[in-house]
Amino acid sequence: MISNIALVQTTRLGTSRPEIGLATGYLKSYLNEYRPGKYQIDLFESNSFLTEGVKRAGEYDVIGISTVSNQFNTAKQIAREIRAVAGRKPVVILGGVHISSLPHTLTDDFDWGAKGEGERTFMEFVDALDRGANEDELLAIPGIFRKKNGTVAYGPRRELIDDINTIPFPSRELFKKYRSVPSLITARGCPYRCDFCTNNLLWERKVRKPQPGRVAEEIQFLRRSLDDIKVVVFRDDIIFLNENYVRDVLERTKELYPDILSIPKVGYGHVNHLTPGMVKLLKEYGVTKVLCGFESASERILNILKYGSVKVANNQRAIDTCNEYGLEIGGNFIIGVPEETEEDVRATYEFLLKNLRAGKLVSASSSMLTPFPGERYWDIFTRQGVDLETFDWSRLDEPGFTTFYEDNAGDVTVKQWWAHRESMGHTYLGGIPKERFVDILQEYEPEKIELQVAYLKKDRKY
Numbered sequence: 001m002i003s004n005i006a007l008v009q010t011t012r013l014g015t016s017r018p019e020i021g022l023a024t025g026y027l028k029s030y031l032n033e034y035r036p037g038k039y040q041i042d043l044f045e046s047n048s049f050l051t052e053g054v055k056r057a058g059e060y061d062v063i064g065i066s067t068v069s070n071q072f073n074t075a076k077q078i079a080r081e082i083r084a085v086a087g088r089k090p091v092v093i094l095g096g097v098h099i100s101s102l103p104h105t106l107t108d109d110f111d112w113g114a115k116g117e118g119e120r121t122f123m124e125f126v127d128a129l130d131r132g133a134n135e136d137e138l139l140a141i142p143g144i145f146r147k148k149n150g151t152v153a154y155g156p157r158r159e160l161i162d163d164i165n166t167i168p169f170p171s172r173e174l175f176k177k178y179r180s181v182p183s184l185i186t187a188r189g190c191p192y193r194c195d196f197c198t199n200n201l202l203w204e205r206k207v208r209k210p211q212p213g214r215v216a217e218e219i220q221f222l223r224r225s226l227d228d229i230k231v232v233v234f235r236d237d238i239i240f241l242n243e244n245y246v247r248d249v250l251e252r253t254k255e256l257y258p259d260i261l262s263i264p265k266v267g268y269g270h271v272n273h274l275t276p277g278m279v280k281l282l283k284e285y286g287v288t289k290v291l292c293g294f295e296s297a298s299e300r301i302l303n304i305l306k307y308g309s310v311k312v313a314n315n316q317r318a319i320d321t322c323n324e325y326g327l328e329i330g331g332n333f334i335i336g337v338p339e340e341t342e343e344d345v346r347a348t349y350e351f352l353l354k355n356l357r358a359g360k361l362v363s364a365s366s367s368m369l370t371p372f373p374g375e376r377y378w379d380i381f382t383r384q385g386v387d388l389e390t391f392d393w394s395r396l397d398e399p400g401f402t403t404f405y406e407d408n409a410g411d412v413t414v415k416q417w418w419a420h421r422e423s424m425g426h427t428y429l430g431g432i433p434k435e436r437f438v439d440i441l442q443e444y445e446p447e448k449i450e451l452q453v454a455y456l457k458k459d460r461k462y
Contacts, residue, residue: 002061002130004040005031006053006090008078009174010071011045012397018045020180022235023066023096023118025170030119031126033168039126043174046074050081058086062093062126065110066118069098069372070396072105079109091129095122101374103154105388106147112138113145116158117188119167164188164208169218172225182222183233186215190237192270194293194306196334196375207241212248216256219263231264231288239267239282239290246281253285264288269329271310271318279325289362292318292331297351298344301337312351323360330363335441336430337369338380342440345432349444356451363452366445368421369429370398381427395425401445402452410453414442 007027011018028041042060044053057063063082067075079092088111095114099106106113114121121143128138138144143158161167164187175182189207223229240246253260261284269290282290294315296302302310322329333348352364371381382388399407404417418438421428430437 002039002126004042004060004062005126006042006044006049006057006060006063008044008046008049008053008063008065010065010067010074010078010096011047012071013046013050013074015047017178017180018047020045020174020178021066022170022183022185024064025172025174026119026167027064027066027122028171029168031123032171034123035127043171045174045178046071046078048177049078054078054081054085057082058089060086060090062129063090064093064095064114064122066096067094067098068096069101069393070398072098072393076107076109079107083109093122093125098373101372102388103145103152104147106145106152108147111146113147115143115145115154117160118143120161121158160188160204160206160208162208165210165214169221172222176226181231181233182226182229183235184218184222185235186210186218187236187238187241191241192237192306192309194295196305196369196372196377209241209245212245213252213256215249216253216260219260220257229263231266234265234267237268238270238273239287240278241273243275243277243281246278246285250281250285261286266291268292269318271314274318274321274329276321276325279321279327283325283327287327289328289330290322291363292329294331294352294364295334296337296340296344297333297348298340301340301344301348304339305334305337315351316355319355319360328362330361331365333364333366334369335366336428336437338377338429338431340431342432342436345437345440349440349448353444353447353451356448362455364448365400365402366441366448367400368398368426370396371427371429372396377429380429392425395427397424398426401441402449405449410449414438414445 007024009021009024024043028043031039031041065075065078075094082090082092092110093112093114094106094110095118099113100115103113103115121141124141125138125144128141139153139155142156144155145152187207187209189204191205191207219232222232240249263286265287266289267287269292271292295305297312299312302312319329333352335345335348352361355361356364369377371377401414401417404420405412415438428434
């Protein structure tokens with residue numbers, strides 16, 4: 001019989017204010033909605049579980065852990081700590097994007113794995129355990145798998161939940177505990193295909209949107225769950241996606257909770273969708289800033305990374321449109337791509353600096369390409385002789401120069417950052433020799449940082 005469940009989201013160890021996601025909160029709320037009062041469910045993140053929860057590991061019947069690839073080491077550490085304290089008593093199951101993309105990396109520290117979208121899979125798994133199901137019956141559950149004698153045995157494929165209005169809002173008790181920035185995911189899925197993105201592993205390219213009124217209802221739910229909301233962050237791949245939908249959301253919000261419109265909102269945009277009409281609607285809804293994946297100012301590299309779906313002109317047009325209508329815009333550029341040349345890198349930096357100098361971009365991060373399981377660059381990386389049995393997954397936990405600069409209160413150089421990267425074993429797949437690549441970055445990064453320092457300080461107020 002199953003009574004007590006712990007759900008653990010992996011986070012960076014040693015931080016007092018970890019970044020909290022929504023995955024385990026969704027699992028808890030889904031169980032509470034469809035199995036009301038049946039299970040006692042506790043939520044943890046890595047630090048709180050290792051200091052508090054692991055001592056009580058033997059009290060739990062099931063412990064579910066959700067992780068991304070760069071924190072897989074932490075997931076394994078948590079599972080080993082559970083075994084040290086409680087042996088095999090709690091059933092330990094691992095879910096999340098990492099194990100969904102690389103099921104064969106499941107180790108003996110875990111009893112089971114869950115692949116793909118997790119709400120129904122986890123509920124059916126817990127229910128089956130509760131009624132005493134055997135191994136064959138558990139493996140009949142869509143999305144469930146296990147590794148035995150080095151071989152992975154799979155259940156059927158888990159289909160996506162068609163109607164996401166049936167998914168209750170996630171529990172946000174960890175957000176309150178750690179004073180995390182209030183965030184939500186309204187839609188699941190992205191219609192685009194990008195070489196460096198793994199989001200489609202869980203949610204595929206089909207976009208599932210909620211009824212427009214549910215967006216307002218969830219923000220109202222946020223206000224009831226958390227204190228003193230200064231901003232709301234939309235974690236959707238693309239906020240609202242099209243003008244017709246945001247118009248419907250806006251109208252329903254005016255009918256249900258019109259005061260929500262005054263709460264500042266931030267979301268991830270796509271340059272192809274930031275038309276004048278879309279930008280005006282976002283502004284009316286209270287969106288104050290959008291962040292876009294510009295990725296490159298080299299047409300050739302953009303074609304490689306985004307399969308020709310975006311042009312450099314689209315990036316500039318989106319920036320200009322947002323500025324014309326008073327919507328702040330920032331975004332990310334990717335460097336360190338295997339196919340890039342020195343000219344490609346310089347084109348990207350000249351583009352972002354031009355827009356920063358003109359005050360058109362409020363922020364522009366330049367991130368190193370990091371290979372993740374499930375995308376093309378992971379295959380390139382692993383062909384270099386990577387042994388996944390012994391691989392240190394923290395090598396994928398890549399701090400960009402901006403993050404390194406902030407963490408060290410600004411008293412660092414690009415070369416010091418690069419030395420730190422190499423000491424941590426972080427990956428570099430770029431086509432430019434490392435020494436030359438670092439020299440190019442040293443030419444551009446100091447000015448880029450200087451142009452953003454004031455805004456970075458302002459943005460941290462949330």
